[in-house]
Amino acid sequence: MTLQLFLQILVNGLMIGAIYALVASGFTLILGVLQVFNFAQGQFYMLGAFATYAVASVLGAPYVVAILAALAAMALLGILVYFSIIKWTLRYGFFHTMLATVAFGTIVGQAAVLKFGYSTAVVAAVVDKTLALGGVSLNSGKLLVLAGALVVMGLLYWFMRTKIGVAMQACAENREVACLQGINAGKVFWVTMAVGCALCGVAGALVVPVLSASTNMGQLIFLKAIIVVLVGGTGSMAGALLAAFLVGIVESFAFQYVESFAPLVIFALVAILIYFRPGGLLGKPLPIPGQ
Amino acid sequence: MLLQVKDLWVHYGRAEALKGVSIDVPEGSIVTLLGANGAGKTTTLRTISGVKRATSGEIWFEGSRIDSLPPHEIVRRGIAQVPEGRQLFLSLTVKQNLLMGAFLLKKKSEFMHKVEEMTEHFPNLKERLGNRASDLSGGEQQMVAVARALMSNPRVLLMDEPSLGLSPIMVKEVAEIIKSVNSMGVTVVLVEQNARMALRLADTAYVLEVGRVVLSDRAGALAQDERVKAAYLGGRC
Amino acid sequence: MRLGKRRLGTLVLGVLFLALIAGLVACGGEKSTESTTGTTQSSGGAGATGTSAAGGSGSADEPVLRVGALLSLDSIQGVEMKKWLQLFAKLYNDAGGWKIGETTYRVEPMFYDVGMWDATKSRSAVEKAVLQDKVKYLVCNWGDIPAETLSVTEPNKVLWLGLDFVDDSVKPTLNYAVRAQGLFFAQGLFYYICQDYIKQGAKSVLVVCPDTQQGHVGAQLVGATATTAGMQVLDPIFFSADTADFSPIATKIASQKPDAVFFSYVAGASLINAIGALKDTGWKGFILPGELDGETLNNLVAKVGKEYVEGMETGSYDPRPVEKDPQTLNYIDAYQQQYGDWHSEGCFWIGPWFIFEDAINATQSTDVDTLVAYLTSSKKGVRTLTGYSQLFARPDLQNYKTVDSAPGHYIGVVRDGKFEYLETIACKDQYLSSIKVYGLKDVYQKYWDEYGYPEFPDQPARLDFSDL
Ligand SMILES: Nc1ncnc2c1ncn2[C@@H]1O[C@H](COP(=O)(O)OP(=O)(O)OP(=O)(O)O)[C@@H](O)[C@H]1O
Numbered sequence: 001m002t003l004q005l006f007l008q009i010l011v012n013g014l015m016i017g018a019i020y021a022l023v024a025s026g027f028t029l030i031l032g033v034l035q036v037f038n039f040a041q042g043q044f045y046m047l048g049a050f051a052t053y054a055v056a057s058v059l060g061a062p063y064v065v066a067i068l069a070a071l072a073a074m075a076l077l078g079i080l081v082y083f084s085i086i087k088w089t090l091r092y093g094f095f096h097t098m099l100a101t102v103a104f105g106t107i108v109g110q111a112a113v114l115k116f117g118y119s120t121a122v123v124a125a126v127v128d129k130t131l132a133l134g135g136v137s138l139n140s141g142k143l144l145v146l147a148g149a150l151v152v153m154g155l156l157y158w159f160m161r162t163k164i165g166v167a168m169q170a171c172a173e174n175r176e177v178a179c180l181q182g183i184n185a186g187k188v189f190w191v192t193m194a195v196g197c198a199l200c201g202v203a204g205a206l207v208v209p210v211l212s213a214s215t216n217m218g219q220l221i222f223l224k225a226i227i228v229v230l231v232g233g234t235g236s237m238a239g240a241l242l243a244a245f246l247v248g249i250v251e252s253f254a255f256q257y258v259e260s261f262a263p264l265v266i267f268a269l270v271a272i273l274i275y276f277r278p279g280g281l282l283g284k285p286l287p288i289p290g291q
Numbered sequence: 292m293l294l295q296v297k298d299l300w301v302h303y304g305r306a307e308a309l310k311g312v313s314i315d316v317p318e319g320s321i322v323t324l325l326g327a328n329g330a331g332k333t334t335t336l337r338t339i340s341g342v343k344r345a346t347s348g349e350i351w352f353e354g355s356r357i358d359s360l361p362p363h364e365i366v367r368r369g370i371a372q373v374p375e376g377r378q379l380f381l382s383l384t385v386k387q388n389l390l391m392g393a394f395l396l397k398k399k400s401e402f403m404h405k406v407e408e409m410t411e412h413f414p415n416l417k418e419r420l421g422n423r424a425s426d427l428s429g430g431e432q433q434m435v436a437v438a439r440a441l442m443s444n445p446r447v448l449l450m451d452e453p454s455l456g457l458s459p460i461m462v463k464e465v466a467e468i469i470k471s472v473n474s475m476g477v478t479v480v481l482v483e484q485n486a487r488m489a490l491r492l493a494d495t496a497y498v499l500e501v502g503r504v505v506l507s508d509r510a511g512a513l514a515q516d517e518r519v520k521a522a523y524l525g526g527r528c
Numbered sequence: 529m530r531l532g533k534r535r536l537g538t539l540v541l542g543v544l545f546l547a548l549i550a551g552l553v554a555c556g557g558e559k560s561t562e563s564t565t566g567t568t569q570s571s572g573g574a575g576a577t578g579t580s581a582a583g584g585s586g587s588a589d590e591p592v593l594r595v596g597a598l599l600s601l602d603s604i605q606g607v608e609m610k611k612w613l614q615l616f617a618k619l620y621n622d623a624g625g626w627k628i629g630e631t632t633y634r635v636e637p638m639f640y641d642v643g644m645w646d647a648t649k650s651r652s653a654v655e656k657a658v659l660q661d662k663v664k665y666l667v668c669n670w671g672d673i674p675a676e677t678l679s680v681t682e683p684n685k686v687l688w689l690g691l692d693f694v695d696d697s698v699k700p701t702l703n704y705a706v707r708a709q710g711l712f713f714a715q716g717l718f719y720y721i722c723q724d725y726i727k728q729g730a731k732s733v734l735v736v737c738p739d740t741q742q743g744h745v746g747a748q749l750v751g752a753t754a755t756t757a758g759m760q761v762l763d764p765i766f767f768s769a770d771t772a773d774f775s776p777i778a779t780k781i782a783s784q785k786p787d788a789v790f791f792s793y794v795a796g797a798s799l800i801n802a803i804g805a806l807k808d809t810g811w812k813g814f815i816l817p818g819e820l821d822g823e824t825l826n827n828l829v830a831k832v833g834k835e836y837v838e839g840m841e842t843g844s845y846d847p848r849p850v851e852k853d854p855q856t857l858n859y860i861d862a863y864q865q866q867y868g869d870w871h872s873e874g875c876f877w878i879g880p881w882f883i884f885e886d887a888i889n890a891t892q893s894t895d896v897d898t899l900v901a902y903l904t905s906s907k908k909g910v911r912t913l914t915g916y917s918q919l920f921a922r923p924d925l926q927n928y929k930t931v932d933s934a935p936g937h938y939i940g941v942v943r944d945g946k947f948e949y950l951e952t953i954a955c956k957d958q959y960l961s962s963i964k965v966y967g968l969k970d971v972y973q974k975y976w977d978e979y980g981y982p983e984f985p986d987q988p989a990r991l992d993f994s995d996l
């Protein structure tokens with residue numbers, strides 16, 4: 001394997017890993033804090049991509065504006081979903097909220113199919129150049145996705161250290177005791193939904209100049225996000241980030257050798273990992289449904 | 292009366308945990324709730340704090356009814372709780388735990404001021420602020436738990452078995468802490484299995500048995516009560 | 529009261545939210561008129577759904593011709609085929625019915641969802657159609673598993689006109705099955721594109737397919753075609769069907785350094801992402817994208833730029849820029865009037881309807897045995913929406929009845945980001961190039977010597993029997 005090929009595969013893995021990281025950390029945040037298994041998580045990614053398409057390609061706004069628009073739109077939608085769906089089902093327990101998100105995700109998916117059909121939305125590449133580093137050429141569009149994702153992760157890191165961010169962690173760890181501190185759980189919940197969904201929206205916005213948007217992209221990424229969360233450990237943000245890059249890179253290298261068996265390699269590795277560490281790399285075992 | 296519980300009935304599913312409990316907490320006093328395992332002491336405190344809802348009965352605080360308020364509103368009015376088994380946020384640092392206790396404080400300067408006050412009060416915590424709560428010893432954790440509850444400037448502090456799992460020396464220290472907290476003007480409701488210590492500290496005491504108040508009196512008087520002696524003071528330290 | 533107010537507020541929010549979704553759906557519907565919302569996904573649910581809402585003024589004693597279709601309503605092709613069949617039925621019914629022999633029938637299309645190559649759904653769908661609804665003709669089957677459905681249609685003497693990617697439906701033991709839209713005699717497209725690319729200097733080719741049954745069959749066929757045309761065929765690359773990021777695949781393709789890359793069964797977003805990723809690796813060469821509709825091409829050009837796909841040749845199912853046949857133009861107009869916009873995804877696959885229609889009109893009969901006798905001794909091509917389609921025998925399978933079709937196809941080339949029509953592949957070219965690719969000349973020669981050479985529709989063709 002030449003250095004060029006190695007680096008290209010690595011960058012592929014890093015880029016898709018960064019996208020997995022954003023979607024999975026949004027998912028794990030909501031799972032940890034609200035204890036809601038959000039089946040609609042992938043749809044926010046898909047909607048984020050289409051929102052970016054609408055703002056950047058249809059309205060012709062600058063790409064950065066489109067990213068912010070996708071972020072804001074998905075955060076708002078997340079809040080709306082919380083108040084209209086999650087809040088009412090939360091009191092009935094884990095499986096009810098899960099089913100409610102399944103229903104919501106299906107509605108969004110079907111509505112998107114009706115609206116956009118089976119077509120694809122394409123946003124022109126933001127930087128359409130290759131970066132040449134001493135004889136090794138790398139696609140700068142992918143590097144931009146990676147850079148964007150790292151910025152978002154940095155912002156997330158900062159956010160999780162603000163008062164409301166710490167309150168989210170406190171709620172995730174012990175909801176009742178958090179309430180005893182005067183934390184308004186309802187407020188923490190909707191903020192969490194906003195942040196978790198915005199993360200997916202940003203992921204969709206970042207990826208769309210490299211991968212075009214399609215109405216089924218949400219379901220595909222959702223499966224990967226779950227694998228990432230399993231590997232990283234449920235409710236663990238650091239675990240999700242670590243696992244996302246791991247899965248991305250393993251997937252990328254595995255394809256070079258075993259092609260379509262790459263997903264099988266991932267699943268086999270996940271099975272082995274879960275056998276020895278049921279809680280994943282950095283997490284606790286799955287939250288008990290109904291608790 | 293600062294805090295008043297009137298004929299409180301509480302259920303877990305169909306099981307009755309409290310069957311008409313009434314408690315009066317005068318301002319500035321230390322009131323203790325005694326009772327065996329499962330008597331309903333924790334349930335009483337959880338219901339006062341609003342994290343468990345009563346089936347019937349009333350809770351009054353400073354002249355207004357609080358039994359249908361959400362927990363954060365009750366904290367805002369001035370009732371803080373040190374939960375059973377300390378229950379710190381173990382993944383957070385000590386300072387972040389204190390930040391959570393001060394969640395309702397609006398200004399950052401207020402928070403910093405309170406942190407300083409607490410480190411004066413509990414000097415051990417000073418160099419522990421950046422540590423994870425999980426790295427602390429049981430005694431230190433209990434101090435953080437009390438400090439965390441005091442961060443919101445409460446008028447009433449509900450303490451659920453603060454001596455649980457501590458060495459005899461630490462138990463003495465906790466008793467000192469309770470005394471000094473009370474001397475700062477904070478009313479204390481103390482739930483204890485360690486009846487000897489509780490009765491020494493408290494002004495009034497209630498004895499709960501399977502969800503009912505079976506005895507209540509001034510603490511000094513109860514300490515002499517034969518039944519109490521037999522059931523709660525015998526053989527204990 | 530306080531609580532009640534808050535709950536009301538949230539309820540209003542919830543209703544607003546549902547309204548938002550409804551609005552979104554309505555916008556989608558607006559674009560493609562009421563019928564899309566009515567037809568697209570509405571007949572979901574497991575198993576079969578029969579639709580009997582045709583015509584409207586049907587009294588009980590009016591004779592009804594029930595035409596069944598086993599369709600994958602999860603796919604755009606299935607949905608589009610349903611729209612076409614509804615349109616054809618409507619055209620007959622609006623004109624007073626379909627006169628066959630002495631009787632005039634109201635046409636009633638019946639649709640059964642078979643999922644996507646799902647044996648269980650196929651089975652329950654065909655059982656509902658045949659045993660419960662007593663459908664005698666299943667035309668335009670798409671997405672069923674023929675081995676499964678034929679086990680029900682054959683003993684019940686039900687005519688099956690469908691598609692399959694293996695040879696289950698063209699076995700000599702079957703009596704009522706005709707593969708009216710097959711891809712066996714369909715190697716003309718790839719064969720000619722290979723020839724064109726070789727002329728321009730391509731020597732080696734890499735075939736890229738999803739890791740599905742069709743993908744593997746496709747890879748084999750495309751590989752064989754390219755070999756016959758004279759290209760060096762590298763080991764094909766298979767990728768998992770749910771791939772979203774094609775970067776690893778493109779990196780692997782580029783590392784093999786082929787002159788040409790052929791995508792088989794890669795369409796829509798996947799195709800755009802795949803070609804986009806290929807461009808990112810810096811690879812440049814000949815691309816054959818299989819089928820490409822206009823919208824996908826526009827998106828592709830937006831993604832990778834005009835230069836990257838200049839000179840790319842591809843098949844097309846869209847008859848609009850090409851067709852001059854007045855009857856076909858009428859159908860295109862009717863479709864656009866009925867549905868408001870245009871989708872070409874169903875045009876190719878709806879071919880069996882025309883073969884069915886031709887058989888009924890030629891025999892003036894609705895008797896299944898009569899229709900089968902006509903179809904299995906077919907002598908001529910039938911016009912479909914995408915050119916002529918013709919049934920041929922399969923002597924290589926010892927099946928001497930005409931049961932397998934050579935479908936029509938268009939070839940085009942991309943110039944300056946636009947699709948330019950090159951030519952229509954004649955039935956004759958489809959037939960002969962396929963025989964050549966499969967190396968079956970000797971078997972077919974024996975068959976022709978005994979039964980005579982087939983006749984073809986009057987179209988210009990590149991190949992003749994002497995070229996084999
Ligand atoms: N979450 C719960 N679900 C169901 N039953 C509960 C729950 N919490 C407490 N109970 C029951 O309610 C009764 C009172 O419990 P509570 O915890 O208030 O007692 P306690 O006096 O605090 O006991 P301990 O000294 O053990 O802390 C017990 O019978 C207990 O089993």
Ligand SMILES: [Mg+2]
Nearest residue numbers: 332333334375
């Ligand atoms: Mg207790």
